């Protein structure tokens with residue numbers, strides 16, 4: 001079905017007739033368009049006809065190109081018509097002919113400086129609304145918690161246990177692996193630098209205090225935000241997109257109570273446990289490196305550790321854990337429930353969830369540091 | 378009807394998770410016909426469609442499209458075939474991050490080397506052909522109603538003027554009037570372009586009013602294929618229940634009145 005395409009003109013009385021032949025189809029549209037444009041500009045006669053009797057194949061592309069040419073001529077104030085229309089193409093031409101092609105002008109693009117300023121302004125404004133949403137979610141959680149506390153049988157215990165398995169139990173291997181490595185790296189760096197001053201032994205103080213007070217809980221929270229926070233956001237977001245949340249609401253369930261509360265409680269239980277395991281693993285990694293790389297015997301390490309850290313050091317780390325879990329959970333759920341129809345929005349909210357919760361965890365850690373310093377812990 | 382099959386399916390066997398869904402399906406779709414494809418829910422109509430489209434693997438059998446065996450088709454041949462068919466998915470499957478216009482232009486941009494101006498004009502022409510206003514061009518799919526999404530998806534399926542159009546339950550989820558309009562739309566579009574239409578449907582009205590031929594899937598096989606009269610004459614229990622049930626009679630009366 002090949003054959004190129006041409007428009008040759010000849011005069012018939014006071015009409016100029018252009019003749020089209022060959023395949024006027026999508027495949028050849030890019031080759032036909034320039035010819036058609038040339039014809040639109042090139043023909044100067046008052047009355048023009050296009051003869052399409054010799055067209056072998058015609059589809060919407062070809063029909064539209066012919067229609068467009070006719071319209072252009074008519075807009076230029078000439079007479080234009082179609083001749084040689086075969087019966088089997090009449091329907092197609094009618095369809096194309098009734099199209100109005102009236103597309104309103106696109107909304108004007110803002111000047112780029114203004115647009116930049118606008119986007120900065122909007123971002124600032126979102127910080128405010130974000131904080132509002134977080135506060136709102138905390139409030140709804142309190143209400144849901146109170147309701148469940150008054151009628152404990154309504155609590156979704158199975159759901160919480162299921163979430164606990166996902167965010168707690170299944171996170172154990174990766175948390176252990178990472179914290180062992182972090183402990184080992186801390187000890188190695190400490191030994192390497194402290195050795196210059198002959199202060200190798202203080203590595204144990206550094207590793208002990210740092211891991212139990214700060215690093216253990218921070219690393220665990222960053223892992224949990226990336227691993228579980230993101231999955232909370234994606235799950236709730238997908239449920240929103242498929243109207244599952246609306247379905248719950250219309251059946252008289254509170255999505256906060258059914259979906260959010262069990263998830264956040266699961267995190268609040270899981271994160272302290274993971275923090276404890278992670279801190280122990282980090283101490284183990286530190287001890288191992290001190291022994292193999294620094295030549296500090298395990299007995300010496302343990303004895304020194306007992307002197308260096310007190311139960312307060314440990315408590316400081318553990319007290320922070322549930323609060324950080326709450327922050328991660330609330331941010332993840334707020335973001336998830338804000339997902340709009342598109343796939344893009346789901347991706348954006350998931351990213352936001354991870355970035356915001358890690359940011360807030362670190363800010364919260366700073367606040368706790370000031371708090372503990374002022375009460376002397 | 379030209380006796381020239383555009384799709385030939387022979388002894389197709391498809392298993393999903395160890396469960397044999399299609400067990401020796403043989404089916405032809407001819408150039409320029411509207412084939413209505415029916416069968417109980419869960420019979421495997423979507424599976425057959427997806428297998429023909431190459432979205433699901435098959436265990437045995439062969440599928441020829443435009444006379445080309447899909448197993449032996451090279452990369453180029455496969456692309457050529459994909460350019461010549463259009464698919465309307467059950468939920469529309471519009472790309473949610475693109476506007477309606479960009480959705481329709483997406484296949485055009487990929488396959489044809491046409492100017493931006495022509496691309497926009499064709500997209501708008503397609504929109505108007507499926508009965509939408511040109512303004513829809515700049516909207517996002519999330520701003521459209523269910524019926525409009527189906528129409529936009531149809532416009533996208535028709536973007537390259539395909540020779541075969543696959544429709545998976547195009548009128549499910551539409552009210553009867555919209556469904557009737559949609560059927561008529563498919564019929565007129567099919568008449569102007571003389572493409573073959575492979576339509577999975579449960580809508581007895583569509584079967585009566587627009588389908589040239591009907592194929593019925595049951596127990597993993599085609600139990601009957603032919604015109605409406607063949608269906609009505611068949612003694613197969615499922616066919617009798619389907620075409621002689623209460624809803625079928627109502628549909629037939631409606632068709633007779635028209």
Ligand SMILES: Nc1ncnc2c1ncn2[C@@H]1O[C@H](COP(=O)(O)OP(=O)(O)O)[C@@H](O)[C@H]1O
Pocket residue numbers: 393394396398416417418419420421422423424425
């Ligand atoms: N991806 C899949 N994996 C396993 N089984 C499937 C899959 N898709 C469909 N099935 C099964 O194949 C059968 C046919 O499904 P389908 O083709 O969707 O039915 P319908 O005829 O209603 O379109 C059903 O029993 C379904 O459970």
Ligand SMILES: [Mg+2]
Pocket residue numbers: 422423
């Ligand atoms: Mg189906």
